[in-house]
Amino acid sequence: MNAATGILVPAESLREQVERTIAARIVSGESLPGEVLTVPTLAGDFGVSATPVREAMLNLARRGFLQPIRNRGFQVTEVSADELRQLSDVRILLEAPPMRIVAGNVGPELEQELRALAARIMQAAQEGRFEEYLESDTAFHLRILEATGNAKLVDVVRELRQQTRLVGLVHLAETDALMPSAREHGELVDLLVAGDGPGAEALMRRHIGHVGGLWSGLAED
Template sequence: MSTFGTLLSPAESLREQVESQLASRIISGEIPAGQVLTVPTLASDFGVSATPVREAMLNLARRGFLRPIRNRGFEVTEVSPDELRELSEVRMLLEAPPMAVVAGTLDEPTVAELRTIADRIVAAARTAKFDEYLAADTEFHLRILACTGNSKLVETVRELRQQTRLVGLVQLASTDALVSTSLEHAELVDLLVADRGEDAVALMRRHITHVGGVWSGQGED
């Protein structure tokens, strides 16, 4: 595994930065299932002490991404097609219908903010920067859901997204599919601004389907 580089963001703790970078690599499939990670090796790669790395890996184990192996480290867990399908189905139920509620209600500052995030998603997709892609993608979806005024909905979807694997993401980076999917975010904003609620719901359903299909490496549903 290649060196991760120095962690520099002052807005997050070292543990948060390590966890974020490891999670993005596991979610995207850059670190495959079955690979064993060790605290000393990762601490050296990140250029930090063992403590934040150990804390990050324990958190990832609680999220189901890693499994402790006695005297060896942590193994990246396998995710089944059924589990991916169930997660995407739950997200479909929670994220698609609210688009009809949000349509036609966005003010100009919110629209500008969403378009900026959508541009960041496309830029990250074009350069295969998976950590930036996943962070911006999550920010976009949660920002739209926040427009419903339902904080419980936002937190529930946040938790679901933290469990979702997109193990086909690395393979998509070598094709046009990742950029094509990324462009759907801007399309969704256009539909919401135009008060086309039914079309926005349909687009969100198609977008989430990628999680259980192409993005999982299992093919289209």
């Protein structure tokens, strides 16, 4: 998307760009459950034809983010607190233990890449740019898991992240409560570089636990 105009520009398929942007709005809570989205309105907002918007919304419906409403458009679906907690629990089981494998095995190139992503996450959090925050956060977590050499693990976690809603993200940004979570990315890199596997695992458990608590708009346990 062109930052100055807000118009989508061809770098990847238009459908992918539109889907990513709409998904970020839903995931962050900018588009709330129950809101009705229409193809003509979004096509006008993005400056594209109706076709890529319709394709993107149909794909988001298959992912469970939207529900088609006959002759009206697509409605943002509800997500329960229990479902959010289940997703975060599964992610903790999959993402936390591998930190012991990665710890002490982060070379200079990977460290530089992770620190750059952590910096982007911090800046996006400070400026309330939710789409960039979510993209950088996903890239950060998947890049760490790639270091395990387990491609199946990376694929499963990527799919789980596509199902996760962070409906409290907008509110957190408004109150600066997002910043502690954003800073945890840099702290995690420090632990991994230092070879502190148990510490990195504990931090990852706490970090992902935010999804089922503060980021869901609920109090954490």
